[in-house]
Amino acid sequence: MSDETMSPETAPETEATPAGDGAPEPVFKEDRTLVERYVNNVTGRLGAGAWLTKTLRKVFPSHFSFLWGELALYSFVILVLTGVYLTLFFAGSQDTLTYTGSYAPLQGQEVTSAFNSVMRISFEVKGGLLIRQMHHWAALVFMGAIALHMARIYFTGAYRRPRDLNWYVGLTLLVLALAAGFTGYSLPDDLLSGTGLRITYAIILTIPFIGERLAYLIFGGEWPGTEIIGRLYPVHILIIPGLIVALLALHLGMVWHQKHTQFRGPGRTEDNVVGERVWPSFALKSIGLFFLVAGMITMMGALFTINPIWLYGPYDVGAATSYSQPDWYIGFLEGSLRLMPPWETQIGPIVINNIFYSGVVVSAIIFGGLYTVPYLDRRFTGDRDEHNLLDRPRDAPTRTAIGVACITAVSILFIGGAQDIIAKTFDIAVGRVTTILQISFLVGPPLSFFIARRVCISLRDRPGPRRTERESPVIRTSTGGYEFLEPIDSDGVPVDQRSTSNGNGAGNGAGNGHDAGHVSTDSSGSPREVAEP
Amino acid sequence: MTIDERDDAPPAIPEVTQEAIEARAFRVAVAAFVIAVAGGLSAAWGYWSDEDRVLGVGLGVALLGIGFGMVSWSKYLDLDENVVQQRERLRTTVEERDDFAEEIKLTKETVGRRKLLTVLFAGSLASLAVGFIGPIGSLGPKPQGERQRTGWGEGTRLVTSNGQPIPASSQIFDQLATVFPEGSIGVDDGQVVLLRVQPGLLTERTIERGAIEGWVAYSKICTHAGCSVGLFGIDDRKPDTLRQLVCPCHQSVFDPVDSARPIGGPAPRSLPQLALAIDDEGFLVSQSDFDRVVGPISWTEGET
Ligand code: HEM
Ligand code: FES
Secondary structure: OOHHHOOOOOOOOOOOOOOOOOOOOOOOOOOOOHHHHHHHHHHHHHOOOOHHHHHHOOEEOOOHHHHHHHHHHHHHHHHHHHHHHHHOOOOOOOOEEEOOOOOHHHOOOEEEHHHHHHHHHHHOOOOHHHHHHHHHHHHHHHHHHHHHHHHHHHHOOOOOOOOHHHHHHHHHHHHHHHHHHHHHHHOOOEHHHHHHHHHHHHHHHOOOOOHHHHHHHHHOOOOOOOOHHHHHHHHHHHHHHHHHHHHHHHHHHHHHHHOOOEEOOOOOOOOEEEEEEHHHHHHHHHHHHHHHHHHHHHHHHHHOOOOOHHHHOEOOOOOOOOOOOOOHHHHHHHHHHHHOOOOOEEEOOEEEOHHHHHHHHHHHHHHHHHHOHHHHHHHHHOOOOOOOEEOOHHHOHHHHHHHHHHHHHHHHHHHHOOHHHHHHHHOOOHHHHHHHHHHHHHHHHHHHHHHHHHHHHHHHOOOOOOOOOOOOOEEEOOOOOEEEOOOOOOOOOOOOOOOOOOOOOOOOOOOOOOOHHHOOOOHHHOHHHHHOO | OOHHHHHHOOOOOOOOOHHHHHHHHHHHHHHHHHHHHHHHHHHHHHHHOOOHHHHHHHHHHHHHHHHHHHHHHHHHHOOOOOEEEEOOOOOOOHHHHHHHHHHHHHHHHOHHHOHHHHHHHHHHHHHHHHHHHHHHHOOOOOOOOHHHOOOOOOOOEEEEOOOOEOEOOOOOOOOOEEEEEOOOOOOHHHOEEEEEOOHHHOOHHHHHOOOEOOEEEEEOEOOOOOOEOOEEEEEOOOOOOEEEEEOOOOOOEEEOOOOOEEEEOOOOOOOOEOOEEEOOOOEEEEOOOOOOOOOOOOOOOOOO
16 A cells, blocks of 8 residues: 555544554544545555556657547547437337428328438427437548547558557557448438448449358348348447457557657657646646537537438438548448459359459458568568557658558548539540549559658658657656656657667566555656766 | 657746635636536427527536636636546466466366267257257348349239329330339339330330330339439430439449440449330330349349
């Protein structure tokens, strides 16, 4: 037990428990202060005297690029809160009924219960449209934040040992998030979502050996059937969010346990973390960020229409509209479907249809590639060491260039998803736009690879901009207090010091470094000493 | 200032004093929280007076106010700090490893002693899994060739979605109509696009496959990914009028005067053609069902 959880005024009134590893555990009868109540009611019962204190004192390095993950987390919180509200009104059923709600143009039309209930949320439920639009905007922000977060991990090399495990978890979260978005988008059973499901059914059909059976299992028979909305509903609100919550806990638990990476800088080594404590500085800002994100999403939900299903109308088997794009995160698949040449291959009795290439093979390459990133990195760099210091993108020109090339390829697919809009906007034939994009898909990635590599190499040897944080590190003393050092004068200390000081006190405090209350401050703790070459 | 200088020289000391920054941050925090309160209250007012915009914007203002307030608060407190914490090493000690090896050894000596039991246990679990495949199978019927059949057959009338049959004598040219087999209106796989063009425009094979008096009918389901091919484009700027059937989803283009063969976009196959005839009362009917599967194909459905 650490000393600071005991306040000196409160003498134990009954006998002290036998001393364990030092301080006796007092048992209080009369409790007055918060500290006493905490000690008596919580740690006295759980024996976790240092846990909360340690948590509050955990150190997080800060950098703007570390915010994307938090942004994703907070938009997920908003998704759950708004989603739960929507479930109270949504009807996951394809039974048909006649629309009699207040939106005049659709009155008297045959619609499904699902469509009808979303119309009701949008027009009859006071505040329902706001919550619904917040839910959809939050989904878009969520995906964007995940994408940026993943790019940050990749370009700084944070996916290397020991965090390669967490890369797999994070990537699975991305896949689940895409599934959540797609299933959610399909629930209202409007014309666009029905079209998306129709295409999905067709893609499943093409999978060799199991395609037709699988499609029937998922859709309950031949398209369109009457089951699919009712099945997507529990998947969207229970199964996928449940898996996301479980993996998110694992993801954050690992970040917590392995401790966050940090950029190179004065006093920063592979063996320490330099940053701010959870309480109060990190928490205050981070909770502030949550409210900012929530506020921004609420504003978007209040001011900008999204997914106006009343304009699309209910799904109708004989209809489809042009200029219809799915949510942005499905854009790469949409583009892949549009840009793939009309290939069809016959291997013996097996036909490989065009959409098997554009739907299944392309996705498999993208996600398969992402899952093998840590392996390929180890394989081609031969680097199996633990890394807690981040690279700047320029420090690893090949990695950065590969990343840029992949982003270029996916971006061209993304643009391809709106090829009809581009054709209309610039008054060019759609076929020509497609050809141009197909050629760019072949030429763009290698070209961007070479450009990115050159840029990295020419930037690499230039020193980076000075980091903006104050250079007066505070050191935790062995008693849990803090000691402020005089500002380091960093003359002659290059900012991107590669101080992998394994010999420099790495073993010190390793055993009890876990206990934040007892970090020993030996010479290695002094940033000045470590920073010196 | 070159980059090198910037790197080596300490940053210029700002003119503004720390106190001034903090005083300002304090004022901003106060203002932000006050605005947040106003936002929350106006949201409540907006709800009661049915002003949806006010409700949403009020909530947004309240949340943004709290956010700005907290960030300014932390600025006022001047909490930026550089605390150093040592990392624990993520290593397994030799003792820990040996302890685990001990566990494995123990397992082998106890649970692993009887091979037969282990094998039977694994086998019974596997059979359990096999047993549960049945209920999974109930999720959907086995495909039994439904996809090879549609509502069309010998002498089935073509009707519009409100049930009107099509008189073959109708003189409407170059107009796309969506028709269904009589008796199964609105059923997905029977949807057909019907078109009348000047008979001379149609190619030989299109006529052979069942165009009649300039009437041609094709399955409306795109052979790419199954959207409804709903756009009919006529471009008569050119000397020869160009007719196209276009799928709105991914812009596949089919040629309606030449058996709907694909002439652009990702669709690999032509739209199946419906062979037409005229019945005793002069209405359009089909000669038979399609000779191929409509829409996107599965892995078994090679081109015949
Ligand atoms: C995991 C992240 C999630 C994502 C990315 C997501 C995404 C979406 C999207 C894009 C829609 C379509 C909304 C629209 O009509 O415009 C939707 C609908 C819906 N979501 Fe989610 N969602 C998520 C989590 C949840 C959760 C946790 C719940 C509830 C527990 C939920 C409940 C619903 C319901 C009931 C609908 C249909 C009602 C409607 O469309 O208005 N969602 N979701
Ligand atoms: S479904 Fe028709 S072009 Fe893709």
